[in-house]
Amino acid sequence: MDVRDYIDTNAREFFDQLKSWLAIPSISADPGHHGDVRASAQWLAGHLTSTGFPTVEIWDTGPAGAPGQPAVFAHWPAQDPGAPTVLVYGHHDVQPVEPLDEWHSPPFEPAERGSQILGRGASDDKGQVLVHTLGLRACLAAGSQAVPGAPPSAAPPVSLKFLIEGEEESGSPHFADLLRSRAGRLSCDMIVVSDTTMWAADVPSMCTGMRGLVDAQIDLRGAETDVHSGSFGGGVPNPLHAMAALLAGLHDDQGRVTLPGFYDAVLPLTGAERELFARLPFDEKAWLADAGGSQAAAGEAGFSTLERVWARPTAEINGMWGGHTGPGAKTIVPSQAHAKVSFRLVANQEPADIAVALREYVATHTPPGIEAAVTFGGPGVRPAFSPLHSPGVQAAKRAMERAFGREVLFTREGGSGPEADLAEILGAPLVFVAVGLDEDRIHAPNEKVEMALLLRGAEAVAYLWADLAADRAGITAAR
Numbered sequence: 052m053d054v055r056d057y058i059d060t061n062a063r064e065f066f067d068q069l070k071s072w073l074a075i076p077s078i079s080a081d082p083g084h085h086g087d088v089r090a091s092a093q094w095l096a097g098h099l100t101s102t103g104f105p106t107v108e109i110w111d112t113g114p115a116g117a118p119g120q121p122a123v124f125a126h127w128p129a130q131d132p133g134a135p136t137v138l139v140y141g142h143h144d145v146q147p148v149e150p151l152d153e154w155h156s157p158p159f160e161p162a163e164r165g166s167q168i169l170g171r172g173a174s175d176d177k178g179q180v181l182v183h184t185l186g187l188r189a190c191l192a193a194g195s196q197a198v199p200g201a202p203p204s205a206a207p208p209v210s211l212k213f214l215i216e217g218e219e220e221s222g223s224p225h226f227a228d229l230l231r232s233r234a235g236r237l238s239c240d241m242i243v244v245s246d247t248t249m250w251a252a253d254v255p256s257m258c259t260g261m262r263g264l265v266d267a268q269i270d271l272r273g274a275e276t277d278v279h280s281g282s283f284g285g286g287v288p289n290p291l292h293a294m295a296a297l298l299a300g301l302h303d304d305q306g307r308v309t310l311p312g313f314y315d316a317v318l319p320l321t322g323a324e325r326e327l328f329a330r331l332p333f334d335e336k337a338w339l340a341d342a343g344g345s346q347a348a349a350g351e352a353g354f355s356t357l358e359r360v361w362a363r364p365t366a367e368i369n370g371m372w373g374g375h376t377g378p379g380a381k382t383i384v385p386s387q388a389h390a391k392v393s394f395r396l397v398a399n400q401e402p403a404d405i406a407v408a409l410r411e412y413v414a415t416h417t418p419p420g421i422e423a424a425v426t427f428g429g430p431g432v433r434p435a436f437s438p439l440h441s442p443g444v445q446a447a448k449r450a451m452e453r454a455f456g457r458e459v460l461f462t463r464e465g466g467s468g469p470e471a472d473l474a475e476i477l478g479a480p481l482v483f484v485a486v487g488l489d490e491d492r493i494h495a496p497n498e499k500v501e502m503a504l505l506l507r508g509a510e511a512v513a514y515l516w517a518d519l520a521a522d523r524a525g526i527t528a529a530r
């Protein structure tokens with residue numbers, strides 16, 4: 052039986068299994084649902100065992116006194132001990148479901164509507180995780196098709212490890228620690244991440260990077276208290292003026308960020324990437340409508356909108372406050388000014404370097420008589436990036452093209468996630484293979500997934516494992 056026949060024959064059973072998993076409300080952000088997150092991990096562990104994985108474990112996370120939500124690990128060694136090892140990353144926790152009254156069917160009573168399955172987690176990320184077990188079963192069933200009448204393969208063509216996290220939707224607070232403490236068992240030649248989206252159902256694409264993130268609060272303080280603007284105004288520094296100037300100076304007139312050395316480490320877009328981005332059918336009007344009805348595109352000069360949000364770093368003022376904001380007038384020189392700012396980073400910017408640059412920028416832009424403090428929300432998130440011509444990306448592109456019967460284009464994600472930790476701590480390249488769509492309403496009411504895309508995704512990973520086994524030299528040399 053070939054891969055596609057196997058998938059079509061088993062599609063009904065696959066969707067029924069997905070629906071039973073989607074019925075478990077594994078909302079990691081809600082302590083009232085932590086029992087469900089564990090039940091979801093147990094469901095997945097049972098499913099992986101019945102798929103044939105000889106090793107399946109539920110890994111608890113977090114310190115003993117304040118445990119986190121469990122991840123699921125599974126390992127199935129290849130028949131050939133020299134085959135490459137691939138780690139599949141996804142997550143089994145889901146976003147909260149409020150506002151409930153906007154759902155057309157209850158979020159944890161998964162429903163089929165035409166070509167779609169509706170339910171929380173259908174696209175992000177349970178559907179995309181299950182793609183891998185269906186794909187693996189198809190790969191095994193097709194393994195010996197070259198020899199008529201031969202039994203299916205007893206083991207996959209590459210050594211497969213799964214790490215399916217239970218805290219991704221709560222910011223992965225224990226994920227880096229888990230990776231460090233289990234790095235030996237998670238060692239691999241390549242990491243396949245299935246938690247992103249394709250451009251469109253008829254435009255298959257692969258993501259090749261995600262932006263990093265640094266966030267900070269800036270506090271400026273002048274006098275000990277607010278003072279009368281008649282008695283003192285014009286004679287003492289005003290922290291809100293200083294803050295406004297400092298924030299206005301974050302960009303030059305070309306829309307470039309002015310922090311010292313901000314662009315030094317930025318990996319420039321290649322001509323090939325720019326050409327591929329430009330071939331995506333991008334409707335800027337529709338994109339602006341999605342952007343909260345924004346009235347115009349804006350950003351760094353010399354780059355297209357997609358380049359700006361995917362491949363260029365940014366500085367954003369998230370909020371600013373201070374002084375009198377109540378009704379009527381209050382003629383004061385305020386004593387304090389505050390602002391929250393954040394920076395999206397791209398390869399190869401380091402969050403720690405950007406933090407140093409922000410401190411230096413604030414220090415040089417704070418006038419005499421005002422004290423400044425900069426506080427960071429955390430260590431930040433590193434950007435993630437997979438070069439287009441890496442063997443893993445090229446193998447996944449071939450597999451996707453075979454499954455979809457179309458050329459695969461490339462995208463990136465403007466957002467940030469735990470993927471950079473995976474690459475950094477495990478020391479292996481990332482390859483993003485995903486079949487979600489931006490229109491899947493992830494994190495929103497009425498999340499859905501396209502059933503046909505899940506099946507094509509399963510087909511793609513079945514081809515991918517076989518392709519990687521054939522090109523093992525390329526994959527292991529790329530590490």
Ligand SMILES: [Zn+2]
Binds near residue numbers: 175
């Ligand atoms: Zn996700």
